[in-house]
Amino acid sequence: MPWSGGGRCARRRPRRRRRPGRRSARQRRRIARPAWPAYPHPTRPRSQYSAFAGIRRAPPRGTTALPAWPPGACTRADEGQLLNVSQIRTRTRELDEACLQATDLARAAADELAGPGQVGEHVGAQADGDRVVTHLFSCLDPAYLGWRWAVTVTRASRAKLVTVSESVLLPGPESLLAPDWLPWSERVRPGDIGVGDIMPAPSDDERLVPVTVLEGDDGLLDWEGGESWSADSELPVSLGPAEGSRAAEHAAAGRARVLSAIGRDATAIRWYTSDHGPGTPLAHAAPGPCVTCGFLVRLGGPLGRIFGVCANEYAPDDGRVVSLDHGCGAHSEAAAEGPSHGPHVPVIDEVGYDLVDAAGVSMTDTVFEELD
Known part of the structure; x- marks a missing residue:
């Protein structure tokens, strides 16, 4: 025991346990409420x-989580x-009464901008905001049929003075408008280039590739026989790597760029789906395809496997590129249907009479009987 200094021992007083206070009925109901x-x-x-849309309380132990x-x-x-x-x-914007009544002020602003005699009758008004109204007037200029003069007026809060904000000429629902602007490279269509017109190809045109890229390209040359070639097979004996490179240079002599694979495919699709392809009524009525016609001149290169040039001056496609399955009536092997030459059969008339004057026969004494 600690020494108090006075000759007596100090004893600690034991702590008294606090009894729980009496809870009210409201507190007891709150405690009795289930946790879940x-x-x-x-x-x-x-x-x-x-902010609490995605937050949920964790379910108590021993219970199943609720569905999400x-x-x-x-x-x-x-x-x-x-x-x-x-x-x-x-919010529906309402027309301000003071700005709505300022029609004369808006007309004067439109007359000042357009000139006398160019502003017509008042078409209508629309609310653009709080105390902001736009008046619309018809335009009398014959060059702007259907257009309208728009004058915007406004006023300050708790003020009665209306002022003009802006005036502008706007197209109406029936006005004639120009088409959307396009750059000249997109406006040009086939057949628009005339005498003296120049349309250079861009340097990054995907339809063209430099000649140096074509070395080893099997699509540049049309191999004889049409043998299929793959990466695992060998080149034909008549066309080695050195010879193929020289042939590529000879085929592209004098040119810095030639058609690329993309350009060849686009050209083939355009030619095949045109009027010189197999889907025209002229080709359907032809006696035979162009591939069997003697007037067809085959093209060189990969395009020659599908297309050729017509050399018949009487054909509608003379001097044009046609597909091999195209056709027309000027086919070289077309034969006209001639008359059939059979044996002549004598014609015997067993119904009529032939009156013949003979010696000793009188036509007046002859009696003709009717045949049944």
Whole structure:
């Protein structure tokens, strides 16, 4: 025991335990409330834009987690799911009365901008904001049929003086407008280039490639026989690597760029789907395809496997590129149907009479009988 200095021993007083106070009925009801509600999910509506939309209380131990309902979901009395989403409120702008009555002020501003005799009748007015109104007047200029003069007037808050904000000429619903602007490279169409016109190809045109890229390209040369070639097979004996390189240079002599694979494919599709392809009525009525016609001149290179040039001066496609399955009536092997030359059969008339004057026969004494 600690020494108190006075010859006596000090004893500690034991602490008294505090008895729990009496709880009120309200506190007892709050404690008796279950920790987890028996209903499937909270019935209080919650907006999906709330900061607590994605937060849920963890279920107590020994219970099953609730299903992940969409944010903002609530439950009706009949246990039907209901989504509580805030509706977007749109404010209807009302025409300011003072700005609406300022028609003469707006007309004077339009006359000052357009000139005398160019502003027509008042078409209407629309509200652009609080105390901001735009007056519309018809335009009398014959060059701007259907256009309207728009004059915007406004006034300050708690003020009666109306002033002009801006004036401009705007197209109306029936006005004639120019088409959307396009650069000249996109406006040019086939057949637009005339005498003296120049349309240079861009340096990055995907339809063209430099000649140096074509060395080893099997698409530049049309191999004889049309043998299929793959990376694992060998080159034909008549066309080695050195010979192929020289042939490529000879085929592109005098040119810095030639058609690329993309350019060849685009050209083939354009030619094949044109009027010189197989899908025209002229080709359907032809006696035979162009591939069997003697007037067809085959093209060189990979395009020659599908196309050729017509050399018949009487054909409608003379001097034009045609597909091999195209055709026309001027086919070289077309034969006209001639008359059939069979044996002549004598014609015997067994019904009529032939009156012949003979000696000793009188035509007046002859009696003709009717044949049944």
